[in-house]
Amino acid sequence: MSHQIITTKPKARINDYVSVDCVIFGFDFTQLNVLLVDRVLKDELTAREKFNDLTLTGNHIYEDEDLEAAAARILFDLTGLKDIYLEQFHTFGSPQRITRENDKAWLAANGRDPDQRIITVGYYSLLATDKVTLEWKGRNVRWFPVSEVKELAFDHMEILNEALTALRKKLLQEPIGFELLPPKFTLSQLQRLYEVVLGISLDKRNFRKKVSRMKYLVALDEKQKGVAHKPARLYVFDREIYENTRKELFDFAI
Amino acid sequence: MSHQIITTKPKARINDYVSVDCVIFGFDFTQLNVLLVDRVLKDELTAREKFNDLTLTGNHIYEDEDLEAAAARILFDLTGLKDIYLEQFHTFGSPQRITRENDKAWLAANGRDPDQRIITVGYYSLLATDKVTLEWKGRNVRWFPVSEVKELAFDHMEILNEALTALRKKLLQEPIGFELLPPKFTLSQLQRLYEVVLGISLDKRNFRKKVSRMKYLVALDEKQKGVAHKPARLYVFDREIYENTRKELFDFAI
Structure with a gap:
């Protein structure tokens, strides 16, 4: 889903109906981690926190970008790293992608129509956890052990699980594990x-x-x-x- | 016999920016075939054929459909078959997807903006060639040996090649070959x-x-x-x- 990025030149999105989501896996020699972003919604009047949960990192696609370039940009914005292993694993477009109240409220607060279908192209990437300096445009980005992540915003838990399945399969078939070492x-x-x-x-x-x-x-x-x-x-x-x-x-x- | 589904209510597309393309493979005990559709553009005034080439079979996604349901609908419309093996293999969204003159002319003639990016989610399916009665909405649908297909409309040659790569990989890893037998x-x-x-x-x-x-x-x-x-x-x-x-x-x- 979208996390607004501030750039000096405003770039045009190709449209509001497609996004890219990145499942960024990191290995720290002890466990498998995933990079998640805090999502906090505050009440406009009281400034009280309505909810505070976690999402994967995603964004829109800009006019000059291929899908993979969009995923690479998200990774770079987040980590400062280039030429990172990226693998498109699945595209998600169920009519039921956005059904929970928090998710609808979040989209509405960000000027979006919660009933508009957004198709998201999932990429996973692999890196060594210690390579990353974690800070991203004012929002908190943190590593979480994959085994401890039980709930995420939107359908991101499904996306994470699918990414993990794809990663496991690939690990048994191709030498991608070395990307994590x-x-x-x-x-x-x-x-x-x-x-x-x-x-x-x-x-x-x-x-x-x-x-x-x-x-x-x-x-x-x-x-x-x-x-x-x-x-x-x-x-x-x-x-x-x-x-x-x-x-x-x-x-x-x- | 036509397999067109007659619905009483016209269905709404989720948007004009996303489509599903199906690479339908068939095996006839001799060779691997792919189902292609004739694309003919005639001059409005002279009714002379401007070009006549081939495409994969694709369509838009309707409001009540998941991506896979859209692919299954395309397959059903084309073949009258249900519960066919379908595998999402890659999503294509390059800014250069539509660059050739024929493709732009075709889109314009069909009331579409040739400069609008369309993201397409690729599915491949497998069936025994002899299962299919080939006729589709007045356009010609035919089996072609994959080895003889050298050029297709849009970026469909790339989509076909990627589907073939995905199919070969999967065939070596999972028992999907039996879908073709x-x-x-x-x-x-x-x-x-x-x-x-x-x-x-x-x-x-x-x-x-x-x-x-x-x-x-x-x-x-x-x-x-x-x-x-x-x-x-x-x-x-x-x-x-x-x-x-x-x-x-x-x-x-x-």
Whole structure:
């Protein structure tokens, strides 16, 4: 949904009926987080808070923008980061998208027609949590552990859940997990990533056995620095080896 | 026979800025086909044909419809079929979607603003080619072998290519191929399906070896009827066995 952005030149939206919503996932070596924005509605007369809840980050599409460019702009406005992994996962357009009173009141307070259907194109992105300085145009932006998010404004809980499903699926099929890790990582960090995103426990020995078969995970002659425990070996993901090995594969996983 | 739905009340579109496009794939045991519609523009004065080309099948979204319901309606209007496999694969919204003269002329002739951005939500569907009676609102609808389609109106060639990529990916990961086959099929038909959709050749012996490991492909005590060659054994896909076996898998195919 829309969060107003103040720019020096006013840009024209392509229309009021389409938006882009970003589900920004972050990994902090312990848990999977999602970036959420505070939504506060105050009573115009009393200035008393009517409600205070959370939304995903979204915006309209401007005239010169492709959908993905709009998503990248939202990400940049929020984090100052460019060239972040972005994946369009689903477009939401149910007639029942906006049904709750808070959501209708919020739209009305922002000069919008609560009964107008808005189609929103969902993107998810992946980054390392510590990369982001969190502040956004006067509103509070915070990381929340995905497992603790139980309710969001509009249909954003559905959007978050769909994004998570799409992310899990993709994680099992393509090497996107490395987007959530630093360039050099330990096998424990990699294992933790899979456990956290998929919500499962993995047996360490089996995991190492699987990993040892992945030629594109290259062990460096280098170890962790500045850790309290015994430093572990560092690995890198070699995309070239990955691409070359994949060509020989034919999954046929029906 | 026309499949036009006659409604007593005219329906309202949610707006003019969003549409749904359907890439309808069909398999006829020989090749992969796509359903295309003739687009003919005639000069108003001379009635001479200005151009005659092909498009995918798309439409607007009505007020009571979810996006998928709009796609299902398009499919029903076109084929008379309900409960067909439908998969949302990508939403297209580039500012450059409509740039060619023919496309602009077509929109203008249909009372639309050629410079207005239209976002379109792409769905693909799968069916057996022989299920469909092809006639649609006075326009010609025909199956074309996907491999022979080189040019389409608007950005529909890009949409078709993206749909094909999504279909191929999904075919390797989920048992959607059976949507393109009759309930009972031979292993040669199954092999041909994979070859045709993926655009590859498969070694028959290796294929049979793989298939023999798939517990959810159940051999029947029944053979083909009415074929010129030696009748082959028939198989069914058992979704229950598939679901139960999948639960035990952990792909981890990074």
